[in-house]
Amino acid sequence: MTDALKRLSDEGVAIWLDDLSRHKISSGHLGELIDEHHVVGITTNPTIFQKAISSDEKYDQQVSDLAARGVTVDEALRMITAADVRDAADVMRPVYEATGGKDGRVSIEVDPRLAHNTKATVAEARQLAWLVDRPNAFIKIPATKNGLPAITETVGKGISVNVTLIFSLDRYREVIDAYLSGLEKAKSLGMDLSTIHSVASFFVSRVDTEIDKRLDAVGTDEARELKSKSAVANARLAYQAYEEVFGSADGSVEPSERWQTLERAGANGQRPLWASTGVKDPSLPDTLYVTELVAPNTVNTMPEATLRAVGDHGEITGDTVRASYADAKAVLDAVGKLGISYDDVVQVLEDEGVEKFEASWNELLASTEAELKRLTPKEA
Template structure:
């Protein structure tokens, strides 16, 4: 057991692993992380699978079977992902059951090439739920304009959702409105709100990557003093919005009226999920995005490397370092106006979605090539 990860866990942070492949489950490593590293969830995306499927013996048998069936590359990718996610969900099921559904989730990215088409996204969400047939999965849907309708409709159908690609606490609030509308619809449709989980994935490293380049180019003392601070401040203010909406018993803050009725019906708050927590700036500690966002009622997704770094030398003592610093976070974001921070956020939203699409296309292309090779060698 890691003492550092225990402190983070005890502070109220749900630790998720960022990344999944078949070897992780079959080798027993995921079960070990659950047992020894306080991991209570997994986040997945196409980037992991595109690196692991081709040339990995763990997928050979299924790929040969899929090639013989004559399926398309898209169908093959879906079949592979469904099997991996189902297996991971089974590993995490005891956590899910023990926490009454609070933890033990696997987040699965829906094909991001559907992102600007709401109805196909909703249809794919329903099909994935049917195929995986596990109660502890959440489906990742991009938080662009089309995502508002898709997220609301998916939740309204009683399906758990991960509103992803968030880089702005303002956009987060719009997605929460979509989730709340979906929960109202789910209640009307007779779904048990206690079984619907929702998270909002807030990206970190990418915010600093773009902001810091502009701050350094500006070069003034005021600009340089903000380097490496924008992502944390942005995320911290999202948690402030979370507290205002869902209430906070410790501070005596009451929930907003729009949430109170849903909470009384059993709905769960939409937790913030910190992602893109790998630090690329050599001037920052490699645990900066984890240590700087320790607070109760949040989720932190970490790559294996970041998880290891936190286990080894996290600087967190388990104290909440977010809520005491809301005023400072607002001051930092106000300072970032000198580089057009709002425009940077809009640019990042588009870039992150395009990268997700590119990763998915690459995954499908690699799988198509492998299927073609297997068919040719029969």
């Protein structure tokens, strides 16, 4: 099963798991995925934690203790999720050490209700970094307009960041700029840049979901021919934007002077991370957003079902990105010619993404509150 996953890893794609629970950690299942299935990182989100906390009795003792102390639901939520991320980071620590900090990472997200509040996002990022207290933790910050300066400030304080919720090419370029600005700030303060890492999470499947819906509304043969092609095209052009700044792995594309200056000072590049890689359309191959996005120095974070599908029948044929820039641009141009606005699509996706994150967070708060009530000790 692991041959395809090994080939994927050998091509320079870091395989991360988009899932975490206390059961996965304590049962040894996470360790098995690391040892046998080439998993070298973990991402989390409110939906993942909501499912775990509401269905796993392994949280009961901690929740009962928190209830006995009378903590607020917000504080309880942070203590519970930070404990999971801390324990997972400890399991991942050998990978972190073996890769010089590049992988072995576990991500925890700032409160998505702060997505449009720069100062609060920075404060939350600092609090989470302190609370988890592991060098291989990533703090997830959404790439909203107000999130961009928060990324710069957080990186400038020496905190490693997973920038999430990126849909557009322009916003991705702004994310790269925010990261470099943060490194420059950290450098001016005399920090060791080699200790700061980052990934930029570029969302994939949702782009097809939104554009395909609009193509269906157009209804022509040309529109139908373009279905399920936009997400991969968008991600491939994002990788082209990555190479324009950080250079190519084979040296054929020179890095920017700005990046070269930071790299000489010990800085680490910000890898593109393909997120939302489970297919939403059951008619599509279940490995589509993995096999079509193979390129050096990338991360693909997958639900376990997608991970196992790739291991079982994924066809890894080498780099499927760098020779396809012209075709990718042609796809998005053709979509635009049908009257579908790229700018509108990515703005809708960002707005909906923030709303979905907030809704998931509120569900997570509600689940945590219910568990606190259920496990509150009875008075003697």
